[in-house]
Amino acid sequence: MLLSIIAALMLDSAAVDTAKVDSGFVFTTVDSVAITPVKDQHRSSTCWAFSTLGFLESEVLRTKGKEIDLSEMFVVSKTMIDRATYCVRLYNEPHFAPGGSAYDVIYCMSHYGLVPQEAMPGIRYGWTKNDTLPVHAELDRVAGGYLNGLNGLKKISPVWKEGLQAIYDTYLGKCPEEFEYEGKKYTPKSFVQMLGLNEDDYVSITSYTHHPFYEKFALEVPDNWRMDQMYNVPMEDMMRIIDNAIEHGYTLAWGADVSELGFTRKGISVVPDEDNGADLTGSDMAKWVGMSNDEKKSKLTEKPLPEKTITQQMRQDAFDSWETTDDHGMQIFGTAKDQNGKKYYMIKNSWGAIRSDYKGIWYVSEAFMQYKTNDILVHKDALPKDIRKKLGLR
Numbered sequence: 001m002l003l004s005i006i007a008a009l010m011l012d013s014a015a016v017d018t019a020k021v022d023s024g025f026v027f028t029t030v031d032s033v034a035i036t037p038v039k040d041q042h043r044s045s046t047c048w049a050f051s052t053l054g055f056l057e058s059e060v061l062r063t064k065g066k067e068i069d070l071s072e073m074f075v076v077s078k079t080m081i082d083r084a085t086y087c088v089r090l091y092n093e094p095h096f097a098p099g100g101s102a103y104d105v106i107y108c109m110s111h112y113g114l115v116p117q118e119a120m121p122g123i124r125y126g127w128t129k130n131d132t133l134p135v136h137a138e139l140d141r142v143a144g145g146y147l148n149g150l151n152g153l154k155k156i157s158p159v160w161k162e163g164l165q166a167i168y169d170t171y172l173g174k175c176p177e178e179f180e181y182e183g184k185k186y187t188p189k190s191f192v193q194m195l196g197l198n199e200d201d202y203v204s205i206t207s208y209t210h211h212p213f214y215e216k217f218a219l220e221v222p223d224n225w226r227m228d229q230m231y232n233v234p235m236e237d238m239m240r241i242i243d244n245a246i247e248h249g250y251t252l253a254w255g256a257d258v259s260e261l262g263f264t265r266k267g268i269s270v271v272p273d274e275d276n277g278a279d280l281t282g283s284d285m286a287k288w289v290g291m292s293n294d295e296k297k298s299k300l301t302e303k304p305l306p307e308k309t310i311t312q313q314m315r316q317d318a319f320d321s322w323e324t325t326d327d328h329g330m331q332i333f334g335t336a337k338d339q340n341g342k343k344y345y346m347i348k349n350s351w352g353a354i355r356s357d358y359k360g361i362w363y364v365s366e367a368f369m370q371y372k373t374n375d376i377l378v379h380k381d382a383l384p385k386d387i388r389k390k391l392g393l394r
Contacts, residue, residue, distance in 0.1 A: 024303030025268060025338055027363055032334035032346060033251050034061045036069065038360030040352035044136035045098040048223065048255075049075045050350035051329035052105035052377065055253040056114075058333065059379065060195050062249055068195070071115045073122025073172045074188070078112045079104045084147055084164055086225060088156070094225065096147050098140045102253040102329060102377040103204060103228035110199040112175075113188025119179040122172045139171040203383070203393065204230040206375040207238040209316045214390045219375060221326035230375055231391050235312045239370060242332060242345070245382035252332040253377035254347065257324045261293060262368060264301045267356030269347075269364040271307045271371050272300040304338050310370040318371065326374045336363060345369050 036057040041050050049072040060068050079100050087096045108114070123135055146164055150156055169175075178187055186194065211217040211232050218227040233241070245252055262270040291299070308314075318324040334346035347362040349355070356362060380393050388394075 025363065027336045027338055027344065027358075029346070030335045030337055030343075031246050033246060033249055034058060035251065035331065035333045035348050036061070036067055038348060038353045039072075039350050040355075041072075041350040042136065042352075045140065046072055046076055046100075046136070047329040047350055048100040048102060049073075049079075049105060051331050051348075052102040052253045053114075054331045054348055054350070055102070055251055055377065056105070056109070056195075056197060058251040058331070059197065063196055069117040071117045071120045071122060074115045074120045074175055075105050075108045076100075076122070077168045077172050077175050078108045080143065080168060081161065081165055082107075083225060084143070085161065087147060088150065088160070092147060092151055095222070096144055097222065098136075098143075099223040099326075101223045101226070101228060101326075102255060102375070103224070103226055105253075106199050106202055106377070107226060109192055109197060113190075113192050114195070114197075115176055115179060115188050115191060116181050119176050119181065120173055124171060124173055135171065139167070142171075143167050201379050201381070202377055203380045203391075204228055204375055204377050205233060205238055205241055206230040207233055207235045207312070207315065207373070208319055209312060210320070221374065223326050233387065233391075235310070235315060235370055237387050238373065238376070239366075241378065241383050241387060242369065242376065243335070244384045245378050246332070246335055248382060250379050250382035252382075254330045254332045255326055255374040255376070256328055256330065257318075257326070257372040257374065258328045259325055260368075260372060261296055261300060262365075263372075265355065266301070267358040267362045268301045269362055269368045269372075270301060270305070271310065271365065271367040272305045273308050304340050304342060307365060307367040308371075310367050315371060324372060324374065330362070332376070338363075342366075 036054060039050055039054070041047055053070040053072055053075065057068055057070055060066055076098075080098065083100070084096055087094050143164060146167060150160060176188070178185060179191075180186075181191065206219050208219075213232055213234055216229040216231055218224060219230050242252060258269070260269075260271070262268075262272055315324070330350070331348040332345055333348055336344045336346055338344060343366045344363040345366070347364050349360055349362050351360065353360040380388065383391070383393065
């Protein structure tokens with residue numbers, strides 16, 4: 001009963017009276033799982049931390065009925081030091097970058113723990129609600145420059161990592177070794193134990209044909225630098241996992257490509273057939289060809305239109321040709337339908353509550369989910385029983 005009340009409250013705070021949104025879309029929620037409030041990553045490449053911690057916050061809601069706000073910058077600090085160490089061990093051949101994956105958060109949880117937001121707020125200067133100062137971009141440039149300074153040396157000292165840690169400590173604050181939360185003292189690891197989170201409960205899922213189905217492999221994308229072993233399943237099974245999770249009260253962390261024309265800043269994500277844009281928009285072909293990408297995007301996403309039929313081969317071709325990139329992490333938490341009855345997934349983004357027509361929520365079509373999903377992270381109990389059996393999961 002408590003979770004039902006929380007879910008209703010969360011949805012009420014996130015949902016919008018879509019009839020009032022002048023976008024041509026009217027959505028009706030079909031199923032929704034409890035989420036914590038939408039956050040804003042501002043000008044930082046930390047979507048992977050925001051989305052996966054949002055997922056874990058929903059896990060705590062699901063299991064304990066407790067709303068908690070976890071510190072993204074604790075995870076960022078720990079992960080970036082690890083990523084820098086990895087790069088240095090390979091003589092800086094892999095490019096040091098501020099991105100990451102959902103697995104980085106799970107790894108941090110297991111090896112270093114987690115802390116609540118108040119124990120380490122992060123970003124010591126700037127990054128207020130209306131701040132335009134790109135503090136995190138400055139941090140990324142300073143840290144990257146520090147590592148680049150090691151290039152060409154025949155030998156490096158054992159204290160280089162302390163210097164890099166000092167940079168992150170300066171910008172983000174020091175990661176606490178002990179803190180007080182709700183009147184009790186915790187370490188980051190004992191805090192995870194109190195929350196009841198266990199890394200063994202979570203699995204990564206992907207769907208590509210260049211590796212065998214129902215086996216594990218490390219998805220070859222730059223931000224999977226830890227070489228997380230993901231279970232590879234057919235596209236249809238991947239979609240079944242997403243649907244089954246939502247139906248049974250689980251959310252998912254979602255790694256996706258949002259560089260397509262159909263992904264808008266207004267909160268709509270679709271795969272319209274832009275090759276036939278004249279037919280879809282009512283424009284003549286000459287006008288359509290002359291439009292900019294922004295103009296095409298506006299036309300193709302101003303109202304529900306027919307979409308491409310996605311196949312497994314289309315997913316693979318887009319991945320192999322670099323058309324599908326691993327550029328954003330979000331959280332899947334529900335399903336909806338538009339005024340024509342077409343299915344959409346409800347997505348919690350981390351671009352703030354005013355960055356879309358739906359208070360920080362995106363509506364992603366089934367075709368977009370099929371086409372542009374790189375990977376998902378989910379509780380293993382959320383998988384359909386037959387798929388769990390094929391993967392050898394207990």
